Amino acid sequence: MWREILEAFPSAELRGPVDSSALDRIEGALGQSLPADLRSFLLESDGLSDEYGTDVVWSTERILGDNLSFRGDEQYRSLYMSFDSLIFFGDNGGGDQFAFVRLPERNEVFVWDHETDSRNLVAPTLESYLRSALESDGEDWYR
Numbered sequence: 001m002w003r004e005i006l007e008a009f010p011s012a013e014l015r016g017p018v019d020s021s022a023l024d025r026i027e028g029a030l031g032q033s034l035p036a037d038l039r040s041f042l043l044e045s046d047g048l049s050d051e052y053g054t055d056v057v058w059s060t061e062r063i064l065g066d067n068l069s070f071r072g073d074e075q076y077r078s079l080y081m082s083f084d085s086l087i088f089f090g091d092n093g094g095g096d097q098f099a100f101v102r103l104p105e106r107n108e109v110f111v112w113d114h115e116t117d118s119r120n121l122v123a124p125t126l127e128s129y130l131r132s133a134l135e136s137d138g139e140d141w142y143r
Helices: 002-006 020-030 036-044 060-072 074-079 126-135
Strands: 055-057 086-091 097-102 105-112 119-123
Touching: 002 036, 002 126, 020 036, 020 060, 036 055, 036 126, 055 126, 060 086, 086 105, 105 126, 119 126
Parallel strands: none
Antiparallel strands: 055 086, 086 097, 097 105, 105 119
16 A cells, blocks of 8 residues: 555665564563554655655654653653653654654654754644655655
8 A cells, every 4th residue: 555655756766575573572572552554654654764865754664763762861851741651663864753642643744843842733644744754855855
């Protein structure tokens, strides 16, 4: 499904699929389920880069590593609101991170602004997020 959607964006760089055990490992380590759309995307492609090399969707290893870092970093805890309710999965290449809210579970995509610690809704679905990010020509489409 996702590969067919992304055929409209020839510059999008898809990767090979991941095994569901990698996704189970993320869920176990974070104590939260991945959104169904993100899970199905990763089963088709372990991440997605745009023509500028920005990781629109991170690899499973980066999803796990970055989320554990955000949640466990003492400096982040003193500077920012808790990240425990979020699962980060992509970024804009300039510091802002994209995430799903998991407590309570939501399927919309939010952006975390690293300068203001704001968390704003930017897309109603993963598909909408992907289309907006890939159509943006490298600009911050979500502002």
